[in-house]
Amino acid sequence: MKCVFCSCMQSRVVDSRQSEDGLTIRRRRECEKCGRRFTTYERIDMIPLMVVKKDQTREAFQADKLRHGIIKACEKRPVPLSDIDDLVREVERRAYSQGEAEITSQAIGEMVMEGLKKLDEVAYVRFASVYRQFRDIQTFMDELNKLLRDGEG
Numbered sequence: 001m002k003c004v005f006c007s008c009m010q011s012r013v014v015d016s017r018q019s020e021d022g023l024t025i026r027r028r029r030e031c032e033k034c035g036r037r038f039t040t041y042e043r044i045d046m047i048p049l050m051v052v053k054k055d056q057t058r059e060a061f062q063a064d065k066l067r068h069g070i071i072k073a074c075e076k077r078p079v080p081l082s083d084i085d086d087l088v089r090e091v092e093r094r095a096y097s098q099g100e101a102e103i104t105s106q107a108i109g110e111m112v113m114e115g116l117k118k119l120d121e122v123a124y125v126r127f128a129s130v131y132r133q134f135r136d137i138q139t140f141m142d143e144l145n146k147l148l149r150d151g152e153g
Contacts, residue, residue: 001029003029003031003033003034003036003038004038005031005036005038006031006033006034006036008031008032008033008034010031010032010033011029011030011031011038012030013029014028014029014030014037015027015028016028021089023043023044023089023093024041024043024089025041025042025043026041027040027041027042046096047101048060048061049061049095049096049101049102049103050101050102050103051102051103051105051108052102052104052105054105054106061095061103066088066092066112067084067085067088069112069127070084070087070088070123070127072126073123073130074116074120074123077120077123079119079120079123083119087112087115087119090111091108091111091112091115094111095107095108095111109131112131113127113128113131117147117150121147124147125143125144125147128143
């Protein structure tokens with residue numbers, strides 16, 4: 001495995017742990033040249049899952065793209081990167097477990113919003129404002145009021 005710091009091809013595994021879902025193995029590695037540590041993830045190579053977008057175009061599901069969007073919503077919020085990674089894995093697991101070759105971007109967006117609502121309400125509102133494309137202040141207020149009502153129950 002190539003070191004992310006010095007590009008040396010020699011590293012050794014210091015620690016391996018299986019994820020809770022059993023689909024991923026997390027490996028801590030140490031570079032034999034610079035001595036720095038980094039983390040890699042090993043998982044089963046799955047059949048491609050196609051995402052059907054609003055305009056009916058299709059693209060392969062990309063966990064990194066999903067992660068980037070969630071990180072953007074959580075920017076400057078007290079949400080640990082490990083929680084973001086857990087949410088990405090959970091959405092990915094749920095998307096693949098539906099047993100279909102395709103999933104709508106809407107279904108993925110709803111899964112992300114459900115997870116963000118539990119992690120951080122501000123990040124949830126940020127994601128929802130982009131995802132739901134609030135056209136005016138009233139639709140934004142409707143979403144905030146819904147969030148407040150859900151929080152009371």
